[in-house]
Amino acid sequence: MLRQYELVERVKAYAPDADEAMLNRAYVYTVQKHGTQKRASGDPYFSHPVEVAGLMTELKLDQDTIITALLHDTVEDTLATIEEVEKLFGPDVARLVDGVTKLSKIEAQSEKERAAENLRKFLLAMSEDLRVLLVKLADRLHNMRTLHFIKSEDKRRRIARETMEIYAPLAERVGMYEYMREMHLLAFEQLEPEAYATITGRLTQIRESDGGQVDAIALAISQAMTEAGVRCKVWGREKHPYSIWKKMAERHVAFDQITDIMAFRVLVDDVADCYRAIGILHTTWQAIPGRFKDYISTPKSNGYKSLHTSMIYERSMRIEVQIRTWDQHETNEYGLAAHWAYKQGVVQPDGQVGWLRDLVEVLDASHDAEELLENTKMAIYQDRIFAFTPKGALFQLPKGATPIDFAYAVHSDLGSMAVGAKINGRHVPLRTTLANGDVVEIIKSRTASPQLSWLGSCVTGKARAAIRRAVRAKERAEVAQIGRQLFDEIVERLPAGKVGKKAITSAVKRLGYRSDEDLMVAIGTAKLDDRQVMEALVPGSTAALPDPEQWPKQERAISIRGLTPGMAFHLADCCHPVPGDRIVGVRRPGVGVEVHSIACEDLANGQDRDWLDLSWGERSNGAVGRLRCVLYNRPGTLAQVTGIFAGNMANIVHLEMTQRDDLFGTYEVDLEVRDLAHLTRIVSALRASDAVAQADRL
Template identity: 60%
Template sequence: MLRQYELVDRVLSYDPTADEALLNRAYVFSMAAHGSQKRANGDPYFSHPIEVAGILTDLNLDDETIATAILHDTIEDTLATPEQVEKSFGPAVARLVDGVTKLSKIEAQSESQRAAENLRKFLLAMSDDIRVLLVKLADRLHNMRTLKYIPAEAKRRRIARETMDIYAPLAERIGMYEFMTEMQTLAFRELEPEAYDSIVRRLDQLKEGGGDRVARISSGIRLLLGQKGIKAEVEGREKHPYSIWRKMTERHISFEQLSDVMAFRVVLEDDEQCYRALGLLHGRWPMVPGRFKDYISTPKRNGYRSLHTAVIHSERVRIEIQIRTAKMHAEAEYGVAAHWAYKQGGTIQPDVKSRWIRDLVEILDHASSAEELLEHTRMAMYQDRIFAFTPKGELIQLPKGATPVDFAYAVHTDLGDQTVGAKINGRVVPLRTPIKNGDQVQILRSAAQEPQAAWMSFAATGKARASIRRFVRQKEQAEMVALGRRFYDAIVARLPAQLGPNALDEAIRRLKVTDADRLMEQIARGILTDEQVMEALMPGSAKQVGAAPRAARAVSMKGLTPGVAFTLAQCCTPVPGDRIVGVRLTDRPVEVHVIECPVLQAAPEEDWVDLAWGDGSEGGTARLNVIVRNEPGSLGVMAGILGAQGANIVNLTLSQRDQSFHTFHVVIEVHDVAHLMRILAGLRAADAIASAERMEPQPPLLAA
């Protein structure tokens, strides 16, 4: 453990103007606060914050950050209070300590809820001052270094999984690859001990069998560049066990089949030398196609810059080579910590504002549950990226598998919300089309457009999915309130007397809901029955009125969106004009069936609600059974009639064929029943079509 004077001397060695008194006070305060507390390995607990501070001195961080590291556990794990910290060290250090402090364990919450709430507070604090993240990463790194001393295996695995899912990607996102690599290696050793040991053994065998191959190849690269007047620092190493394991699992290959287990770094003076060195290396050894990446001209989202390539070396091995300047190398190792700018008032911020941090904070506002927050945050921090361009040439970075919807939300949330179509490289494509590296993407927008729930099936980024979910959730809530008011009006109409002016407020109080909107929503979702609402509005009325005919509860669906406040049942596919009945399902949208649907037989009649389509109702899908003659062109005749009638074919299935006739099940989009009747009449009039009928509702599947 670092002694007090050693820690202070370290800081003064790179920052002679540092507040020495601040550091000394923090050291003494933390030692006194932690007292006789011990860590799992038997060391004084005080050793942990000092080691965290020591890690941060390697990054040449300022005195406030070092003091924060020394104090970061005092509020959570000792009797020290935030007020004491602020009084002794000032508001800036107190704010940083509060941002780093982990939430106390709440046993009533699940592990995911605790992790999510901890992450929520952490990200909000980090968005104000990224030094919070640096202290937290150093804290987690030291905890991982001492993880083996925790006796409970379940706790060790939980910490390792959290490190792998959250903290290692966070380190990668701000370019701190040394932190990321060590955390991944330590977490991998805990989560997959057999795989870790196997890969380490294989690497040791490789070293023994090939001699000092890394040194020989490094020397060869240095000699090649030196002959052309380029002075370079060349370092080589075997890849880290986790990196090797991930490639083995992604490519589904064994260790023996993995040829690129060595990586080399070439550090030069300037950008021009980087490109010259690249040409020399490609001229000397064959390049591996598809493995070259130019992160100098197009840096990664975290500001990382370097040239990456892979070549087939003369020793019959494939090697990866990174080419960069000394400045690029410092930023690659320590990210934002490598280039601090002192601002007026003493606040330190990175030179470039990290856009991904803003995206994460936006996700905080959209996530409705702990699981959602963790899902979206992990998506936002995934490492595999592609580069795409706007029509004006702006570079947008996205995860692999991203679609135009993800691209639109990455540009701006409003653009994502209003997306109606997209062009990739000048060609109109479906919104679910994956974007490839280097594509130019143009988003087509309309102010009348809204996010669609169907986008969730192909949106790949946390920001896009969170925005879509937020809109769908808000729309569902608004429509549920509107539908509930219609049910409420029907309930009030059945009461034996007119309600007084305060009846609704009294009902809200009796039913213990927060307000009228929540009452209407619970009525629509079937959480509250008609009888419960009646009794709350007018005690004794439910028995007096009794069960009402369904016609007395008819509700219009005008203005409501299919799939949000109600769903059209797939067993009978009702369309506007059909006589319909709704089934109120607890905490789910009302399910709409045609009156003849056999599924209604299984639903209690008290859950039925007579529904009316309302003027201007949107169309739906209808299922047809069409028998065509087995003659050339018959299918074309059917398609031509459907097209002439303005019926879009959603699905077409050949269900039966024989020598004379083919039977097709056709799903089409129609406006209403009248439109459907015109389509059927047109089909029946054609000589090529033997019959055309609307398919009967399908009975429910019987349990085996």
């Protein structure tokens, strides 16, 4: 563990103007606050934040980041407060510590709601200041280094999986490859211990038996460069055990079939020498076709720049070589952190965090936890391709991306107006998969709108979130229109026959909604019945109505013959039986008797043998029937259908769109009806409507 003076000396070595007293105060503060707390290793707990601060000094980060690293666990694990931190160390440190504290428990495999909320906090804190992420990555790296001290195997595997799925990809996305590789290695050891032991064992054998071959190849490359007048440094290494295992899994091959185990790195003075070096290699040894990658002219989205090639050394050995400048090497290994060096201040490099802006858009557009996690993982974890606009602007997209993804990458408005595309000058469908280097032109129309079917043809989280948001907004507008029509009908039944804006505003507040539109949506989706709306508009108005007028909420009186008096029962949700259907009962432990239609598909599996022969009693009047309606995708069709329901005195209990494309929209509707004859008349009326392509009972 770093001693207090050692930590201060490290910071002062690259930042002579750093506040030594402040650094000492932060060191003492974390030691005092964590007190006698112990880690699983038995070490004092404060050794952890001190080591995290040490990792930050290796990256030459600014004073506030070092202090944040020292204090990052105090608010969560001790009696310290953010207010106290701000008073002692200033508002910037307090903000950073608060940000890291919010990121303390991102669990990719936990309940989706909690995982999504933690991820939401993580991304928002990152977007405000990326130093929060740098501290959190160092925190996780040090925890992984001491993971073996935790006795519970399940806990070790959970932390390792979390590291593999969340933190290592984030380290890669900000270009911190050293952190990423070590996280992968330590997580791989816990998640696949047998594979880890086998691969590391084989690598040790190769190392012991190579007879200095790696050094010999590095020397040969260096000599070829020197003879051509290129100054360089060359070194070689075995590939990372996790990357070897990943390649074995992807190719379905054994270790012996992986031929390019060795990788070499060539560092030169400038970019011109990078291209001279690649020419020297390709003229000295045989290049493997299709394995040359130029990340200097087209860098990765995290700022990574390098030339990659694979070649045959001495007729049999395949080796991989990476060529880069010294400056590029520093950025490649430490990525975003290299831009946060103390002398460069705190200006976040724009080119490296464009993907983060996309993530913030995903936050705004995601509807629920599952959607947020899906879209965020898409934005963080996928391999990339490069595509161009006709004017030459470069966009990086995941493999498998389509023109829809490209359009949303250019601008959200362009995605919403897309109707077609040209790839390399040729008209193609929007679902066409893009290839590396494609020139993409989006054909747009101001009258167009995103379609739900596009979700099957796009892979970026940004595009999927925007499409879902647009479709939901369109559905909401249609439902609000229906609700407004129903609202007008409700108002007509009030004693006064009309209401003013003030009464509507008061009703919205009484019912707990934020706007008129929210109220109309609630009415359109049957979250409110007529009586509730009337009472909210004119308190006491429903008391004056005679009972028969209290439409459309029907009193449901259900009695079933064949049950013991007092026996609990409920109508099954799978088949929605209504009076007039032939019915049977199924005994369910703890829930009484489920009443099913005799034609219910759930009864056909033969698993439930304890059936009761039932029939409807004399007082059976009113149940919920479910319909599936396929409507033409035209303005006003949904309003026509709800008019049919109203005309047949059927109350909508639930209305949900289940599918939508360019031509049709499919809805499932739950209706309160009197009996089978009533439901049948409604189905017949729907089938006779020119707004309905198909109507069936479910």
